Structures are given as C-alpha cells and as structure tokens.
Amino acid sequence: MTAKFASRKENQTETTKVKVGNTVFGGSEVVIVAGPCAVESYEQMQEVVTTLQTLGIGCVRGGIFKPRTSPYSFQGLNQEGFEILDAIRRETGLAIISEVMSVEQLEQAITHFDCFQVGSRNMQNFELLKALGKTGKPVLLKRGLAATIEEFLFAAEYILAEGNPNVILCERGIRSFDPMTRNVLDLAAVALLKELTHLPVIVDPSHATGKRSLILPTSRAAIAVGADGIIIEAHPQPERSVSDAAQALSLTELSTLVAQVEPIALAVGRSLARQANAFNKTKSASSHQ
Ligand code: PEP
Ligand code: MN
Numbered sequence: 329m330t331a332k333f334a335s336r337k338e339n340q341t342e343t344t345k346v347k348v349g350n351t352v353f354g355g356s357e358v359v360i361v362a363g364p365c366a367v368e369s370y371e372q373m374q375e376v377v378t379t380l381q382t383l384g385i386g387c388v389r390g391g392i393f394k395p396r397t398s399p400y401s402f403q404g405l406n407q408e409g410f411e412i413l414d415a416i417r418r419e420t421g422l423a424i425i426s427e428v429m430s431v432e433q434l435e436q437a438i439t440h441f442d443c444f445q446v447g448s449r450n451m452q453n454f455e456l457l458k459a460l461g462k463t464g465k466p467v468l469l470k471r472g473l474a475a476t477i478e479e480f481l482f483a484a485e486y487i488l489a490e491g492n493p494n495v496i497l498c499e500r501g502i503r504s505f506d507p508m509t510r511n512v513l514d515l516a517a518v519a520l521l522k523e524l525t526h527l528p529v530i531v532d533p534s535h536a537t538g539k540r541s542l543i544l545p546t547s548r549a550a551i552a553v554g555a556d557g558i559i560i561e562a563h564p565q566p567e568r569s570v571s572d573a574a575q576a577l578s579l580t581e582l583s584t585l586v587a588q589v590e591p592i593a594l595a596v597g598r599s600l601a602r603q604a605n606a607f608n609k610t611k612s613a614s615s616h617q
Contacts, residue, residue, distance in 0.1 A: 331481045333488035336526045344526045346494045348443040348466045349423025350603060351386035353496050354528030357601035358593045359557030361425060362582055363389035365572040367409045375564040377420050379579040383586050384602030387423045389559060393433050395449045402570045410440045425468055431459045448473050448500055451483045461490020470498045477517055497529045501536030510538025513546055515553045522554050530557035534575045543577060544585050551592045
C-alpha cells in the first residue's frame with residue numbers, strides 16, 4: 329500500500345512547505361515551537377510569549393482541550409481558553425497551535441487557532457481527520473502512542489485526500505516497556521519519514537521523554553537527524569504546571585535550549601527560523617533604555 333498524496337515521489341527532493349502564521353515549516357530553517365502543555369491563565373501565556381518574542385519564535389503551543397488519562401484530571405479551560413488565546417494572538421501576532429479532539433471542538437476553534445494539533449490519542453480519529461482535511465488550515469499531526477510509520481502516513485493521507493496539503497508530522501515517542509522514560513523517541517522514524525514523505529517532520533522531545541533533563545540532548549539529536557523543527561513544553565513556573573510538570577522547561581531553560589540547538593542546525597546546513605518582529609521588539613525595547 330502506498331499513500332497517494334503523502335508519499336514522496338521519485339525525484340521529488342523538496343519538502344512541502346507549510347506556513348503557520350509567518351512561520352514556514354519544511355524550508356531550510358529549523359522551526360522551534362514552544363509553550364505550556366495547557367493554557368492556564370492570561371498571565372501565564374503572556375509571560376510565555378514575552379520570552380518567545382525575544383527568542384524570535386513565531387508559534388506558541390498550549391492546549392485548552394486536554395486529552396487526560398483520568399477524567400478527574402484538569403481537562404483544559406475550554407471556552408475561557410479561546411478568549412486568552414485570542415488576546416495573545418491579537419497582542420503579539422504569534423500563531424496559535426492548539427489541540428482539537430473532536431469535530432465539534434474543531435468547529436468551535438476554527439477562527440481561534442492557526443494550526444490544529446491532532447494529539448497522539450486521536451491520530452486515528454478518522455472523522456476528525458476528514459473534517460480537518462476540509463478546512464484547508466494547517467494541521468500538526470502527532471504519531472499515535474503505538475502507531476506504525478505506515479499507519480501514521482495513512483492518517484496524514486486522510487487529511488491530504490480531502491484537499492488539505494498543510495500537514496506537519498510530529499514524532500512524539502512511542503510506547504515501550506521502560507517507565508524511566510515516558511516514551512521511546514523514535515529518531516530513526518524521523519529519518520525514514522524524511523525519505524518516505526515530502527511532508528515536514530518535527531519532533532516533540534517533551535512528550536517523548538517526559539523528563540526535563542532529557543529535552544536538550546534529544547532536541548539536539550532530533551535536529552541532527554533531519555527534523556524540520558521541534559515542539560517544546562515550557563512554563564513560567566514548571567513545578568506549578570497543571571499538567572506534564574516533570575517535562576516542562578522554565579523560560580530560562582527554553583532560552584538556553586534555543587542557544588544550544590543552534591550550532592546543531594548550522595552543522596547540518598540549516599539555521600533556526602527567527603521572526604523579525606522579535607528583533608524589532610528587542611531593538612525598540614533597548615532604544616528606550
Ligand atoms: C500535548 O501536546 O500536550 C499532548 C497531549 O501530546 P500527545 O498527544 O503527543 O500526548
Ligand atoms: Mn503535554
């Protein structure tokens with residue numbers, strides 16, 4: 329079985345470019361996306377995006393519909409979250425990447441999100457994939473908890489076959505037997521996906537490892553192996569994060585990570601994507617001093 333739309337054609341060397349706001353995935357530049365696991369408050373998001381702007385990061389992540397293992401855990405701010413994300417987008421121009429788990433949530437979120445994340449647990453929610461295909465808007469499709477690479481590509485195919493070419497694949501680790509890491513980061517899958525498909529492929533070291541100290545080394549490895557980007561969970565006070573606290577970086581750690589992955593991007597003939605507005609902001613901020 330081959331995926332008609334997702335497969336890389338013979339002699340097709342280019343990666344498909346997917347634009348989210350002003351950020352291009354799949355170009356020569358490696359993209360960094362960051363933000364908290366869950367949107368918790370306006371103040372939390374504002375602190376996060378202030379750091380993102382100084383780092384030149386153009387896309388912020390943060391869930392308002394959270395797929396939690398237990399129904400008793402925090403499920404996300406839902407409607408209230410839209411207002412926070414709208415304000416953040418209006419005030420900063422940053423693009424919003426956020427998860428939808430159902431067609432109903434997609435309909436609610438359509439004007440609020442710039443890129444719809446499909447979480448691991450919904451990689452084979454086929455009705456959602458078809459509906460996302462009809463929107464034409466960018467989709468960040470995460471690999472299922474135990475999905476084969478073929479299943480992953482066919483999930484993307486559902487979106488592409490509806491006429492939406494804007495799909496970004498995300499390797500976020502797969503289930504294995506050892507609880508010392510949350511998942512096993514399948515870096516070979518990243519290299520293989522780059523062979524098999526023309527779609528941009530990014531890596532989520534946060535969910536792949538579940539452990540703060542492992543985010544930097546796996547981010548460096550992801551870029552070295554050819555990932556088109558990384559998506560990182562970061563929080564102003566990681567220990568107070570309502571979800572995924574153990575894997576959240578502080579904003580200082582995020583800044584360090586950006587500096588420390590840059591030489592790897594350069595070593596593989598790429599550079600880091602930086603939004604110009606961040607530099608303007610930094611410049612005008614310093615000219616007032
Ligand atoms: C997330 O991005 O917060 C998330 C729930 O990721 P995943 O679907 O990869 O577990
Ligand atoms: Mn998370």
